[in-house]
Amino acid sequence: MPADHLPPASSGGAAPREAAPGEDERLAAFDALIAADQRIEPTDWMPPAYRKALVRQMSQHAHSEIIGMQPEGNWITRAPSLKRKAILMAKVQDEAGHGLYLYSAAETLGTTRDEMLDALHSGKAKYSSIFNYLAPSWADMGSIGWLVDGAAIANQVPLCRASYGPYGRAMVRICKEESFHQRQGFEILLALMNGTDEQRAMAQESVNRWYAPALMMFGPPDGESPNSRQSMAWKIKRFSNDELRQRFVDMIVPQAEILGVTFPDPDLRWNEERGHHDFGELDWDEFHAVLRGNGQANALRLAKRNAAHAEGAWVREAARAYAERTATSERIAS
Ligand SMILES: [Fe+2]
């Protein structure tokens, strides 16, 4: 019925049907939710660009979690004691869990897990460049936990308040586990620093290699980070790359003093005026080279991930067959 033929609401007839909100109204409702610091949920209308940005960020995040299992998974059999093996195994399993929460959260945006994994396996999707560095020494398990998981925490704690509900909620649990990861890394280095000269040298050598790549995990400087501003306007991201990097440096300097390790940066010093540590310029050419695929382990990580996916085909087939059988027997029972 055309709108102008609807009976007036007071006539006792059917109440007038509300016109479907137009694009402008839906956008205004979305903007109002964001402005009020409310959560956007999967069934809410959202601008296509917001959905796209979330799929990109959440799937990259999920990929980073599962690719990040490789450098540490590689050390489980060689961890120096049963206790260290058990801790490392638990940590690597946590990272698999983080991947699962994040893929599930990203699926609520209408992208399938197969699509996301295809993008990863074909090399189209990115993951955190930090995992394209090799981890040749046991001390690297310490540096990864302390610095890499530490940077992840600095990045992820504000994401617990991300405007997209499923993402923020997944991050709450992930952050709790990340703080255990950081402590176990710190404790590995502390044990080495309390050990022999050789062990201390091993710890320092490892910290020297991971310091700058960990700082680069926050992404390029603010002036060169095109997506950041929009992401902050949508309240997905709450702080800029440079702000988070500064926080991280301020956090790890006193921790390094407790450990007795130094950072390979001659410009690193406390700035009384700013109330923060100054630090040297990072090698952004290296960052972009690793991002383009020319890091130490890009090809290795991708080949291993593809092989692991192929080896897991029987599990996916078995799960599908089981789900079909269960559905059939439920149909027969009803
Ligand atoms: Fe994680």
Ligand SMILES: [Fe+2]
């Ligand atoms: Fe972690």
